[in-house]
Amino acid sequence: MSKLTPTPGQTVGPFYGYALPYAKDRELLAPGSAGSVRLQGTVYDGAGNPVPDAILEIWQADAEGKVPQHTGSLVRDGYTFTGFGRSAVGNTGVFTFTTVNPGPTAPGAAPFIAVVVFARGLMNRLFTRVYLPENEEALAADPLLASLDPERRRTLIARRDPDGGLSWDIRLQGEDETVFLDFEGAGPAGAGAGDAR
Amino acid sequence: MPEEINLEIFNADPLTEDVSDAAPEGASKPAAKQVPALDTAAESQQILSDEMTALGDAYAQALRNGAPAEIQPRLDYPPYRSSILRHPTKSLQHADPETIELYSPAFGHMDVHALESDLTIQHNGEPLGERIIVSGRVLDGDGRPVAGQLVEIWQANSSGRYIHKRDQHPAPLDPNFTGVGRCITGADGSYSFTTIKPGAYPWKNHLNAWRPAHIHFSLFGQEFTQRIVTQMYFPGDPLFALDPIYQSIVDQDARDRLVATYNHDQTKPEWALAYNWDIVLTGSKRTWTENEALGADGEQSE
Numbered sequence: 184m185s186k187l188t189p190t191p192g193q194t195v196g197p198f199y200g201y202a203l204p205y206a207k208d209r210e211l212l213a214p215g216s217a218g219s220v221r222l223q224g225t226v227y228d229g230a231g232n233p234v235p236d237a238i239l240e241i242w243q244a245d246a247e248g249k250v251p252q253h254t255g256s257l258v259r260d261g262y263t264f265t266g267f268g269r270s271a272v273g274n275t276g277v278f279t280f281t282t283v284n285p286g287p288t289a290p291g292a293a294p295f296i297a298v299v300v301f302a303r304g305l306m307n308r309l310f311t312r313v314y315l316p317e318n319e320e321a322l323a324a325d326p327l328l329a330s331l332d333p334e335r336r337r338t339l340i341a342r343r344d345p346d347g348g349l350s351w352d353i354r355l356q357g358e359d360e361t362v363f364l365d366f367e368g369a370g371p372a373g374a375g376a377g378d379a380r
Numbered sequence: 381m382p383e384e385i386n387l388e389i390f391n392a393d394p395l396t397e398d399v400s401d402a403a404p405e406g407a408s409k410p411a412a413k414q415v416p417a418l419d420t421a422a423e424s425q426q427i428l429s430d431e432m433t434a435l436g437d438a439y440a441q442a443l444r445n446g447a448p449a450e451i452q453p454r455l456d457y458p459p460y461r462s463s464i465l466r467h468p469t470k471s472l473q474h475a476d477p478e479t480i481e482l483y484s485p486a487f488g489h490m491d492v493h494a495l496e497s498d499l500t501i502q503h504n505g506e507p508l509g510e511r512i513i514v515s516g517r518v519l520d521g522d523g524r525p526v527a528g529q530l531v532e533i534w535q536a537n538s539s540g541r542y543i544h545k546r547d548q549h550p551a552p553l554d555p556n557f558t559g560v561g562r563c564i565t566g567a568d569g570s571y572s573f574t575t576i577k578p579g580a581y582p583w584k585n586h587l588n589a590w591r592p593a594h595i596h597f598s599l600f601g602q603e604f605t606q607r608i609v610t611q612m613y614f615p616g617d618p619l620f621a622l623d624p625i626y627q628s629i630v631d632q633d634a635r636d637r638l639v640a641t642y643n644h645d646q647t648k649p650e651w652a653l654a655y656n657w658d659i660v661l662t663g664s665k666r667t668w669t670e671n672e673a674l675g676a677d678g679e680q681s682e
Contacts, residue, residue: 187521187660190637191452191629193611194460196596198542202534202560203598229465242604244480254488257530267485288479297481299607304462306453306628308609309472310481327475335470355466365472366481366605367662 192307197236199301200271204238207259209270211241211282218246221348222280222296222313222341226272228304229356233276237302239353240269241280248286248294284315293321293328295339300353300363309363313351314340327364335362423586425622431459432627439630451634459624461585481604482666487530489564497563499533499575500556507557509538509576511652514612514640517569520601521663525569532598533573535559540579540593549582574652577614585624592619592626599659606661613639614655 195203212219222241226234243266244250251266270278285294295314314322322328328336338361341349353361435457443449455467500507518526536542537559539551561573581591594611601607613626620626620635629635637660646654 186663187519187523188451188634188637189521189662190608190610190659191634192608193453193596193628193638194463194625195598195609196611197546198536198544199534199596200544201558202532202596229467229469232465234466240607242480242485250480250483252483252486254486254490256485256487257491265485266480285480292478295478295480297604299604301609302466304460304464304466306455306457306460306463306467306625308607309468310605310607312475327473331473335473356469360468360470362470362473363468364475366475366477366665368474 194303194306195238195301195308197303199238203269204271205257205269209268209278209280210259211266211268211280212264213261214281218283219281220284221344221346222282223348223350224278224352225276226278226300226302226353227276227355227357231357233272234302234304234355235272235274235276237276237278237300237305237353238269238271239278239301240267240299241282241296242267242299243282243285243296244288244294246283246286248288248292250288287321291321291324293318293325298353300355302355305355309355310366311353311361311363312339313349315349316340316343331362334359338362425586425588428459428586428589428624429622432624435459436627436630449633450629450631453625453628454630457624457628459585460628461624463628477603477605477665484529484600484602484604484606486528487564487600488528491530492562492564494563497561497571497573499535499559499561499573502558502560503556505556507537507554507576509554509557509579511574512577513572513574513646513648513652513654514595514657515570515572515646515654516640516657516659518565518571518599518601518659518661519569520606520661524664525567526565526599526601526606526661527567527569529565529600529602530598531563531565531571533561533575533595535575535595536578536581536593538576538579540581542581547581551579577653580619589624590619590622592617592623597659599661601661601664603664603666605665608659608661610659611638612657615639615642 226237228234245264251264253263253265255263256265256267268280270280272278285296287294293314295312298311298313300309341351344350457463520526537554537557541547541551541553563571565571578593580593583589583591592613594613596611598609640655640657643654643656
């Protein structure tokens with residue numbers, strides 16, 4: 184089959200406010216309901232300042248590790264777990280989701296939540312993952328984590344708070360810069376079909 | 381769709397905040413520099429254009445030396461000042477997509493009402509400006525239609541003004557235009573929006589910085605790895621050469637992929653001009669089942 188060249192991305196800009204956020208966008212299930220956990224963090228720029236105009240999306244398996252394929256993420260009936268959420272950060276760069284701990288999608292796999300980051304000043308979306316901190320064995324066996332040195336690896340692993348919530352910050356640049364992913368090329372960044380530079 | 385919007389709050393006093401925040405506070409700015417009241421950025425277009433030309437020339441030279449064509453914007457593109465502290469400096473890490481990343485969130489007609497694709501009927505009256513129809517198809521990198529997926533758009537009004545407290549430039553808001561639309565693609569990947577042609581928008585990246593007229597598009601594929609947000613432009617815009625966001629894609633062929641085509645055959649007499657724009661997502665990483673390959677309707681679970 185002939186390959187088409189992908190359309191380039193562009194920055195989300197600052198004015199997505201009436202378009203992308205929607206009611207209960209960050210509540211994959213109702214806060215406080217059985218099994219719900221908070222995923223919270225701050226998006227920082229290269230100077231260590233919070234980024235007040237970023238918007239994040241998460242996409243994950245349910246607690247049993249099944250990939251949801253239910254529609255209704257935009258209308259939230261309160262019962263259907265669709266696995267998708269969206270959270271614009273506030274003035275202090277903080278995003279918050281209410282979700283469940285994803286289960287492993289295969290036996291022994293390290294559970295993680297897929298994340299995509301958009302921001303004013305960010306030319307193209309960035310993909311990343313946030314792993315649950317438990318199950319050291321599964322984390323050690325994870326192919327992506329195994330490909331990273333320890334300093335970088337820890338940017339992808341959430342911290343478990345005493346109340347069961349997950350804390351995980353995103354650093355777009357600088358020391359402790361979050362590991363962002365390229366799914367396209369097998370070579371160094373820039374050689375990939377989808378993400379030159 | 382947002383609830384009723386109170387335009388009063390957007391007509392407050394202009395913010396003194398500079399939307400382009402790239403120059404860190406305390407950076408060596410001449411103390412007594414005169415700045416225009418409504419445009420606090422002081423760098424001239426010439427400074428920016430020179431930087432963009434230099435980057436473009438270097439890219440052309442690299443191409444001649446055999447470098448591969450760049451098909452995405454540069455994350456590190458200093459002429460867009462706000463990108464300076466917001467781009468990763470380390471290489472993106474190659475990852476083979478795992479199970480969850482090989483599927484996409486499912487959206488359907490439960491999520492989006494058919495009328496949401498018409499941005500001109502969201503209020504009591506008709507918005508001002510040039511009515512247009514923007515349509516096309518969403519395809520994956522193998523040319524397969526992306527069926528039953530969510531497309532979201534947002535844009536400035538015909539005067540170039542967004543409804544947003546940080547857009548306070550002296551152009552009128554239109555009480556009959558929010559500038560937000562959604563649709564679900566058809567079985568052939570098709571989408572269509574009826575809207576108003578957006579105006580150029582001044583954005584303070586530098587002195588006299590104007591964005592070419594554009595519509596923001598947000599797209600999902602059949603796999604999470606295909607997620608993209610981008611902007612559609614209009615053909616022949618004189619601001620292309622001056623705009624660091626458009627120019628952050630250094631390859632002309634790649635830039636051209638963001639520019640719609642005027643279609644006179646689809647233009648409706650006495651009604652609306654028609655533009656076409658097809659969007660290609662990255663290639664599929666998943667081995668498709670036969671049913672998927674034949675085109676799912678995207679509504680399996682409803």
